[in-house]
Amino acid sequence: MVNNAIEARGLTVRRGRTTVLDGLDLTVPRGAIVGLLGPSGSGKTTLMRAIVGVQIVRGGEITVLGERAGSAPLRQRVGYMTQQASIYDDLTVRQNLRYFARVQGAPASDIDRVIERTDLTGQSDQLARTLSGGQANRVSLAAAMLGSPDLLVLDEPTVGLDPVLRADLWAIFRRITDDGATLLVSSHVMDEATRCDRLLLMRGGDIIGDTTPSELLESTGATSAEDAFLRVIEASEKMPDAAGQPAASGNSRDDNAPPHASHPDAQSPDSRRTGQRLSEPAGPAEPAKADKPHGRHGRHAGGAQ
Amino acid sequence: MNPMRTLATAGRVLMQIRHDPRTIGLLLIVPSLLIGLVAWIFDETPVFADIGPAMLALFPFIVMFLVTSIGTLRERRSGTLERLLSMPLGRGDFILGYTLAFGLLAVAQTAIAVAYATWVCGLEIEGSIGMLFVVAIADALLGTALGLLASAFARTEFQVVQFMPVFVFPQILLGGIFLPRDQLPDVLEVVGDWLPLSHAIDALTAVSTGDEDAGYVWLRILFIACWIIGAIVIGSLTLRRRTP
CATH class of the missing domain: 3.40.50.300 (P-loop containing nucleotide triphosphate hydrolases)
Structure with a gap:
């Protein structure tokens, strides 16, 4: 009996020259x-495309209902x-x-x-x-x-x-x-x-973040989900990263290297614009991104388990 | 592959076309109108007797190429192909379903074109009418198969329309309509001899003049069939379940 509907470990997807998912971990009960x-x-x-098996996956594992996705x-x-x-x-x-x-x-x-x-x-x-x-x-x-x-x-x-x-x-x-x-x-x-x-x-x-609606509101002290989500992002960017991240991760991204310069290949234009600043650990050094354990900021920042 | 899913796909494609009467009208009538136009142009000359059979090969081929390539491209663009490929539909079911559906339309279209060319335009057919049908239908299926293949390389409607000149025009130019192939420069003659439309034109001409025996015609049909199968196989290989 498999307990989880979806499990992904280290899922990496590139679309064109853009890394869309980079070592993503996921559990869906x-x-x-x-x-x-x-x-x-x-x-x-x-x-979602990776879960239903129509996306070319570059690395990692994804299991759906106990079988290989797709x-x-x-x-x-x-x-x-x-x-x-x-x-x-x-x-x-x-x-x-x-x-x-x-x-x-x-x-x-x-x-x-x-x-x-x-x-x-x-x-x-x-x-x-x-x-x-x-x-x-x-x-x-x-x-x-x-x-x-x-x-x-x-x-x-x-x-x-x-x-x-x-x-x-x-x-x-x-x-x-x-x-x-x-x-x-x-x-x-x-x-x-x-x-x-x-x-x-x-x-x-x-x-x-991997949480429940009530936990999300409770742990962030926000009154709306929208607000709570913004706070999770804030928390995930401020959280000092344990696992060998550059000390810069505590700094505000903005007075560091410009976000575009730090990850020239990262994500879609949309997320490059905002996502870098908000959720990426500072790391001007590219390799720091490659081996960062994913789900890390979220799972704890979201306040769940 | 599963015959039920193949037939379901063919039925669905035909049902879609049924809801589009204008397309049905265009599909069935346009080749005949064009053949009529050619016959009219060469009225009072013996030219139509020579090139009439080639016209029977040409117009159904072009029309089927266009509708098939655009039909499958629409499927890619609308997201329905992605849905189907996340379902238990074999790639062969998809391709063969389209081939069957458009193949049936090709039969109807060819029947009308042949009837119009012989009875209205006075095209003389010395050989067997049945054989003429077999060749013309093989030819329309060729258009369908190449259209499926072309749509695999096109990402937009603009591109797929541009593929028509790429896949179709060289075959018309080198097929022997403008100049008999044995009078072409050597290289072009060799290329023309390998293109499927050339063989369709040869076969239809042979049937209408009655100069060659059935073996000659069947050999050409076999050659066209190889092209159809090749295009379908390559087409289904280019249809990937997983895309970037």
């Missing part, structure tokens, strides 16, 4: 809604909802789902179940291109739910939705975990953190 929160460009999508048996046990609604515009909702069900090997009865679960009964014979953004999103979610996978990986499923639709969607997520599945949900809207059972805070390609 079973049967919970786990939120993967972080600003855009922090590596959430890349991590291995053939997992393709029936893991549902993946990409960031854009990946459905066929020129098919109706039902035709989309019928095709995905046949590919997934799910019984035909599953189509009605997921349509009902995602509240699409009224739209089931409508062409996908005529749906609203929220409806199209739900079709994409319904497709990921076909065959009742043990793990659902949802990449920003609530992005661009109004508060009512977001609440509806979170109610659907809760029902899915009630059936025993595990959900990994990414979001850059920090408010959604409180709806998760566990939280993984991501920044600049690192997990900088």
Whole structure:
């Protein structure tokens, strides 16, 4: 019996000349809604792609439901909802789902179940291109739910939705975990953190916090998740790093070498702009980054265990 | 690979096209209209009798190349391909599904083009009409297979349209329509002899003039089939489950 839905050790991913994930460690327990929160460009999508096995991984190990990520048996046990609604515009909702069900090997009865679960009964014979953004999103979610996978990986499923639709969607997520599945949900809207059972805070390609919503608020003394996240980042940058980091790590990044100069190859433009300053240990020296133990700032800074 | 998933994919592609009547219209009618135009241009001359069979090879080939390459590129761009590859769909299921679906369309398109060329434009077919069909369909399938391959190298719609001249024009230029291949410079003649469209043109010309026996035509069909299989195999190799 495997207790964790996802385990990653030293996961390293490069996209082009950019190192997006650099030795990331991760544990996702079973049967919970786990939120993967972080600003855009922090590596959430890349991590999710690695989990479902469509990302070329440069180093490290990643195990999903006890098997190597992306291995053939997992393709029936893991549902993946990409960031854009990946459905066929020129098919109706039902035709989309019928095709995905046949590919997934799910019984035909599953189509009605997921349509009902995602509240699409009224739209089931409508062409996908005529749906609203929220409806199209739900079709994409319904497709990921076909065959009742043990793990659902949802990449920003609530992005661009109004508060009512977001609440509806979170109610659907809760029902899915009630059936025993595990959900990994990414979001850059920090408010959604409180709806998760566990939280993984991501920044600049690192997990900088592994906690629960209440622990996050308690340990940081913040009143909102957004605030708490900022404090975690602050804490992670101020924390004197034990394991052989240069003394500079206590300094403010800004009066040190300019962040761009210190890691010319690091992360996406987005995270290079902010992530360096906030979450990277100072290290003007490149090698210091290469062997720094990841998850380190976060796990403790987040105040969890 | 799994026949059920292959057929499901082919069915889905056809269903998508069914929701797009204008594309169906264009697919089925445009080759015939172009053949009609060529026949009209060479009205009162014996030229259409010579190049008419080649036109039957040309237009279905180009049209199928375009719709297939753009269709699969759309799939890559919309994220549906990524979803499918995280599911238990074999790469062969995907490619063969597309080949089957567009192959069926090619049959319909060719039937209309052949009927139009012979009955309306007065193209004389000395050989067997059945054989003409076999060659024309192989030729449209070739367009489909090369279109699948081309889409693997294109990242954007702009690129995939540019691949049309790259994959298609040299075959037209060296296929013997403009100048019989044995009159080309030696190097170009050799290159032309290895290109699949040349063999489609040869085979269709042979069927319409009735000059050659069935073995000659079947040999050319076999040559085209090798190209189709090669393109499909390379196409499915370039379709990676894991991408950077």
